[in-house]
Each structure stands twice: as structure tokens, then as C-alpha cells.
Amino acid sequence: MALDLLVRGGTLVTPHGPLRADMAVEDGRIVSLALDASTPARAEIDATGLHVFPGVVDAHVHLNEPGRTHWEGFDTGTRALAAGGATSYLDMPLNSSPPVLDGATFRAKRTLGEAKSRLDFGLWGGLTPLNLTELDDLAAAGVIGFKAFMSHSGLDEFPAADDATLFEGMRAARRAGLVVATHAESDTFTRALAQAAQAQGRRGVRDYLQSRPPVTEAEAVSRALLFAEETGAALHLVHLSTARGVALAAEARARGVDVTAETCPHYLHFTGEDVERLGALLKCAPPLRDAATREALWQALKAGQIDTVGSDHSPAPPDLKAGEDFFAIWGGVSGAQSTLNVLLQGGYWARDVPLEVIAAVSALTPARRFGLSGKGALQLGADADFALVRLDETFTLTDLYDRHQGNPYRGQTFRGRVHGTFLRGQAAYRHAPGGAQFNDTLRGRLLKPAPPAHRRPTE
Incomplete structure (x- = not known):
């Protein structure tokens, strides 16, 4: 059976440090983190040269x-x-x-x-x-x-x-x-x-x-x-x-x-x-x-x-x-x-x-x-929320997407550019030479806090 999505060849930023691994997604959740995954997928992302950060x-x-x-x-x-x-x-x-x-x-x-x-x-x-x-x-x-x-x-x-x-x-x-x-x-x-x-x-x-x-x-x-x-x-x-x-x-x-x-x-x-x-x-x-x-x-x-x-x-x-x-x-x-x-x-x-x-x-x-x-980390069972970042790319911020764009960061130079953002395995944003691509049909869900007894420690 094919996976929904396979993110192949990236460096995952995990709580324990960077990890070279492929990340498999099914039904909006991370189901596998493995080197050189072989399971077929309906969609693949070549993340070679990219770091995969938790959203x-x-x-x-x-x-x-x-x-x-x-x-x-x-x-x-x-x-x-x-x-x-x-x-x-x-x-x-x-x-x-x-x-x-x-x-x-x-x-x-x-x-x-x-x-x-x-x-x-x-x-x-x-x-x-x-x-x-x-x-x-x-x-x-x-x-x-x-x-x-x-x-x-x-x-x-x-x-x-x-x-x-x-x-x-x-x-x-x-x-x-x-x-x-x-x-x-x-x-x-x-x-x-x-x-x-x-x-x-x-x-x-x-x-x-x-x-x-x-x-x-x-x-x-x-x-x-x-x-x-x-x-x-x-x-x-x-x-x-x-x-x-x-x-x-x-x-x-x-x-x-x-x-x-x-x-x-x-x-x-x-x-x-x-x-x-x-x-x-x-x-x-x-x-x-x-x-x-x-x-x-x-x-x-x-x-x-x-x-x-x-x-x-x-x-x-x-x-x-x-x-x-x-x-x-x-x-x-x-x-x-x-x-x-x-x-x-x-x-x-x-x-x-x-x-x-x-x-x-x-x-x-x-x-x-x-x-x-299900939020905050690239780990098994978590929501497939992640950002693809080219860590060594230097750019000057010129394109802004908030309403008024009265933004002090305009014109600032940064090293480390977001090339894509994915919510539960679906693309919310992609950087492209011709301009940003947003998924206008994607909609978020309300998040409610888990009961304190079920929360993981902050440390």
C-alpha cells in the first residue's frame, strides 16, 4: 500500500539533533523515520540539501x-x-x-x-x-x-x-x-x-x-x-x-x-x-x-x-x-x-x-x-507539520504576506530560507522563483490543550 507522502533525502531536526532520514506520512501523521525508505508513496519531495524543521x-x-x-x-x-x-x-x-x-x-x-x-x-x-x-x-x-x-x-x-x-x-x-x-x-x-x-x-x-x-x-x-x-x-x-x-x-x-x-x-x-x-x-x-x-x-x-x-x-x-x-x-x-x-x-x-x-x-x-x-516535533505518530529550509541560503527579505506589510524586517538579510511549509502533510506554502505559492483551500483546526496529566514535561 502506498504512503501519502515521502520526504526523501533531508536532514531532520529532531529533539536529539540533526538526523539524516526519510520521513513517511500517512493520514497527516508521521509513520516512519528511516534511512533510504523503500515504501512507495503517492507523492514524494526531494529534500536533498534541505533541513526539515518541525513546523x-x-x-x-x-x-x-x-x-x-x-x-x-x-x-x-x-x-x-x-x-x-x-x-x-x-x-x-x-x-x-x-x-x-x-x-x-x-x-x-x-x-x-x-x-x-x-x-x-x-x-x-x-x-x-x-x-x-x-x-x-x-x-x-x-x-x-x-x-x-x-x-x-x-x-x-x-x-x-x-x-x-x-x-x-x-x-x-x-x-x-x-x-x-x-x-x-x-x-x-x-x-x-x-x-x-x-x-x-x-x-x-x-x-x-x-x-x-x-x-x-x-x-x-x-x-x-x-x-x-x-x-x-x-x-x-x-x-x-x-x-x-x-x-x-x-x-x-x-x-x-x-x-x-x-x-x-x-x-x-x-x-x-x-x-x-x-x-x-x-x-x-x-x-x-x-x-x-x-x-x-x-x-x-x-x-x-x-x-x-x-x-x-x-x-x-x-x-x-x-x-x-x-x-x-x-x-x-x-x-x-x-x-x-x-x-x-x-x-x-x-x-x-x-x-x-x-x-x-x-x-x-x-x-x-x-x-x-501531536505538535512540535518530528517523531512517530506526530502530525506531519514541518518546514523545509535551505540552511546555507542567504537572501534579503523583500516579499511580505501580512496585510499592511509595515514590517521592520523588510530589507534585512538572513541566512536560512524557508522553501516550503506543510500542515499535516499538505503544502501550505512553497517558495518558487516566480513567486510564493499558497494553498488557498487548506484550513486549520482548532487546538485545545490536553489535560495536564497527559502533557509531556516542559524540560
């Missing part, structure tokens, strides 16, 4: 649908993700309107995702003072976890979680066996610094960067870790911008706190000087730091202290990225397409980060942390 699991994106599809939506957002080697993603509860704060809004977003998403997806639910009584309903609906802001989110409809809200939300998450993801910046601290700068008429790029110093992240991280330790909740610290924040998480984990740390490609690739050069395209919170801080993040990643790298793809229309008052400009970086590029260029080629570490932070660990069964 990126981007645990942090904002696709903004419903309500703000003109910012970004499932269709265009997943085109960009697929072009970057992603096969699964977890969508944040904002900036869609209304945000995902109860079972009804979850179900409405799920319906849109199933109709439009080209990739498999999970949905975060919000944790705010407005919806503490809805958390059990969200858990029953199938959210991946709860997302809370410890500083102003930029949207009044998704207010920051005060200490009591965050603590109670963590207790609810513990009962449900879900993870709480926190944007860890001190609201009191950042608000006071921003107001002081604006009162003095200081509204430039450097003024904004100085209004959110590293200590505002460290303070909030420490508070979130304290609450997680007290409640026994699973905590995921998103978009950490400093190695100090990462170290605080590592210290807490060593004493038994269930915590994982995420950083983003833009913190690994750009610095505050780039914000001054590129402007609003790189405005985000926490802000970009100096070169020494960036290097410390890379060393923390190489040392295994950073668990996941998520794009935090958060686009907005050009008019929201315009103006002379940098505090008023919408914050968010468009980067869904570039996570693997940054990890290969800055990690593997520039700093000798092993390929299996890159595959871990981009796929294996997020899949395990959030209970995504």
Missing part, C-alpha cells in the same frame, strides 16, 4: 479578527506565518473586537478561524477585572490559557489586571489546569514615567524608551512569580525584553515555581538604536533595549533559560503608526514571517546555537507547555 508553533500572535480585520485577519496573518515556517499558532484575546472574555466571544472567534485560517490554531482567553466570573466558561469552551496585562493594554475594553484580579485569575487557572500568560510591566511605574515625560513636552522615541526602563519589567515579573508561587498556578511570562527578567524566572523555577519564559524575535534582532532609525515600525512594549541587553538574551537562550520564542505579531494600519508623538503611536511589531529567520541568522550562524535548541524554542517547548497534542 513553528507561534504561541503569541494578534490576528485581530473579528472587529479589526482591517488591521490583520486570519487569512493574511496565516499567509505570513506559513511563509515563515509556522504550522500552528495561538491567538491572543485582543486586539479583536470584542475581545475574547467569555464563551460566546470564544465561539465567535473559533467559527471565523475555522473558516479562514490556513493553519491550526488555539485561542487565548482574557483575564481582566471585567470577566473574573467568566473564566470557568472560557476554560470549558477550550481556551489555551488566560492572558493578563500588568500594564495598560492600549485598549480600554481590555483593562489591566490589578493584583487581586491576577491572583484570583491564577487560582481559577490552577483549578482548570491552564496557563496564565502575563505581560509583565509595572502599570504604576510606567504610567508615572510616561506622564512625567509628556508633562515636560518630551514625546520622542528616546523619551518613550526611557519611560519603560528594565526595572519596570523586573518588578512586575517578581510580583507575577510571587502570585504563581502562592497559588501553584502555571505562569508564562511573555515577551521578556531583558536577561534579568529571564533570570528571575529561572531562579523561581529552580525553587519549584511552574514558570516558562518567552522572548520575541525583535528583542533578539533589533536594539533601541534601530527604533530611532525605523521609528514606529519598532514601537512595542516592553521596548527594545541596548545591544548588551540583546546579547544577554541570546546567551540566556543558548543556555536554555528561555523556553519559547513567539513573534508577538501585532500589526496596525499605517495611520495608527503615524504622528510626531511617539507615546500616542500604536505599539506593536509585525513579525509573523521572520521568527525562524532570526533564530537561524542570529542564533545558529552568528552564535552557534544548536539547531535542536532553535527547534525547541520555536516548536517543541510551546507545544508541550500548552498541551498541543
Whole structure:
């Protein structure tokens, strides 16, 4: 009997390191990993000279649908993700309107995702003072976890979680066996610094960067870790911008706190000087730091202290990225397409980060942390989610596939190019000399977290 697909002659990036093997796929799953497989297949891919990576699991994106599809939506957002080697993603509860704060809004977003998403997806639910009584309903609906802001989110409809809200939300998450993801910046601290700068008429790029110093992240991280330790909740610290924040998480984990740390490609690739050069395209919170801080993040990643790298793809229309008052400009970086590029260029080629570490932070660990069964690794029985990468190919990024393409990575040169992305054995994206090829009929499935007892450990 013929297989559905045979990927022949590639180098598989497995959790144990690169492996020269053929990969066989049947019914969307990996059924064989063997050297020189002889079983016939209805389709074959010659992967000679290519590395086969597990499909990126981007645990942090904002696709903004419903309500703000003109910012970004499932269709265009997943085109960009697929072009970057992603096969699964977890969508944040904002900036869609209304945000995902109860079972009804979850179900409405799920319906849109199933109709439009080209990739498999999970949905975060919000944790705010407005919806503490809805958390059990969200858990029953199938959210991946709860997302809370410890500083102003930029949207009044998704207010920051005060200490009591965050603590109670963590207790609810513990009962449900879900993870709480926190944007860890001190609201009191950042608000006071921003107001002081604006009162003095200081509204430039450097003024904004100085209004959110590293200590505002460290303070909030420490508070979130304290609450997680007290409640026994699973905590995921998103978009950490400093190695100090990462170290605080590592210290807490060593004493038994269930915590994982995420950083983003833009913190690994750009610095505050780039914000001054590129402007609003790189405005985000926490802000970009100096070169020494960036290097410390890379060393923390190489040392295994950073668990996941998520794009935090958060686009907005050009008019929201315009103006002379940098505090008023919408914050968010468009980067869904570039996570693997940054990890290969800055990690593997520039700093000798092993390929299996890159595959871990981009796929294996997020899949395990959030209970995504069958995702994150090239192994028997797993979904045949993979990206074909020509590791030694140098290229300049010019072709972008998100909606507005207001993207700071445009014009950047990378080594390591995605030539194809496959979801459950079906091509979602192929790079071709005449232009990108997308599978417009492929649709993703909703991902729900496996019960905690059935999850593999994060270590």
C-alpha cells in the first residue's frame, strides 16, 4: 500500500539533533523515520540539501479578527506565518473586537478561524477585572490559557489586571489546569514615567524608551512569580525584553515555581538604536533595549533559560503608526514571517546555537507547555507539520504576506530560507522563483490543550 507522502533525502531536526532520514506520512501523521525508505508513496519531495524543521508553533500572535480585520485577519496573518515556517499558532484575546472574555466571544472567534485560517490554531482567553466570573466558561469552551496585562493594554475594553484580579485569575487557572500568560510591566511605574515625560513636552522615541526602563519589567515579573508561587498556578511570562527578567524566572523555577519564559524575535534582532532609525515600525512594549541587553538574551537562550520564542505579531494600519508623538503611536511589531529567520541568522550562524535548541524554542517547548497534542516535533505518530529550509541560503527579505506589510524586517538579510511549509502533510506554502505559492483551500483546526496529566514535561 502506498504512503501519502515521502520526504526523501533531508536532514531532520529532531529533539536529539540533526538526523539524516526519510520521513513517511500517512493520514497527516508521521509513520516512519528511516534511512533510504523503500515504501512507495503517492507523492514524494526531494529534500536533498534541505533541513526539515518541525513546523513553528507561534504561541503569541494578534490576528485581530473579528472587529479589526482591517488591521490583520486570519487569512493574511496565516499567509505570513506559513511563509515563515509556522504550522500552528495561538491567538491572543485582543486586539479583536470584542475581545475574547467569555464563551460566546470564544465561539465567535473559533467559527471565523475555522473558516479562514490556513493553519491550526488555539485561542487565548482574557483575564481582566471585567470577566473574573467568566473564566470557568472560557476554560470549558477550550481556551489555551488566560492572558493578563500588568500594564495598560492600549485598549480600554481590555483593562489591566490589578493584583487581586491576577491572583484570583491564577487560582481559577490552577483549578482548570491552564496557563496564565502575563505581560509583565509595572502599570504604576510606567504610567508615572510616561506622564512625567509628556508633562515636560518630551514625546520622542528616546523619551518613550526611557519611560519603560528594565526595572519596570523586573518588578512586575517578581510580583507575577510571587502570585504563581502562592497559588501553584502555571505562569508564562511573555515577551521578556531583558536577561534579568529571564533570570528571575529561572531562579523561581529552580525553587519549584511552574514558570516558562518567552522572548520575541525583535528583542533578539533589533536594539533601541534601530527604533530611532525605523521609528514606529519598532514601537512595542516592553521596548527594545541596548545591544548588551540583546546579547544577554541570546546567551540566556543558548543556555536554555528561555523556553519559547513567539513573534508577538501585532500589526496596525499605517495611520495608527503615524504622528510626531511617539507615546500616542500604536505599539506593536509585525513579525509573523521572520521568527525562524532570526533564530537561524542570529542564533545558529552568528552564535552557534544548536539547531535542536532553535527547534525547541520555536516548536517543541510551546507545544508541550500548552498541551498541543501531536505538535512540535518530528517523531512517530506526530502530525506531519514541518518546514523545509535551505540552511546555507542567504537572501534579503523583500516579499511580505501580512496585510499592511509595515514590517521592520523588510530589507534585512538572513541566512536560512524557508522553501516550503506543510500542515499535516499538505503544502501550505512553497517558495518558487516566480513567486510564493499558497494553498488557498487548506484550513486549520482548532487546538485545545490536553489535560495536564497527559502533557509531556516542559524540560
